[in-house]
Amino acid sequence: MKAFITVVLSSLLFACSTTAPITSTQDSDWNQYGFDRGSKGWNLETQEQLNNASDGQQIKVSNYQAYTAGYANGQMKYCQQDAYELGMKGEVYTGVCDSINKDFKYDYLRGYHSHTKDM
Known part of the structure; x- marks a missing residue:
């Protein structure tokens, strides 16, 4: 349950952290x-x-x-970056590396599951 709450709260924080695009034309x-x-x-x-x-x-x-x-x-x-470490920190990962490094998501999930076991 703690892991679920963590993921939901992280997702909400991630959504709130997006910024509007710049107004520059450069x-x-x-x-x-x-x-x-x-x-x-x-x-x-x-x-x-x-x-x-x-x-x-x-x-x-x-x-x-x-x-x-x-x-x-x-x-x-x-x-x-080290995907395992990213997961260990409990950071949000949205799949942006899947096409670049096929193991990134797997390593991230291993780290994330290790992170949630420590909670």
């Missing part, structure tokens, strides 16, 4: 925004999701391309 800012999100293990947002989060303001194609490039770099950084 590709470098969008690249950094994507990198920041990717390096935190957050999911890639579609251009439509970003447009909706920006009160319907249309994001330029070049901004979205810069965002996805930055995200990919940040995602690679995130996926290079």
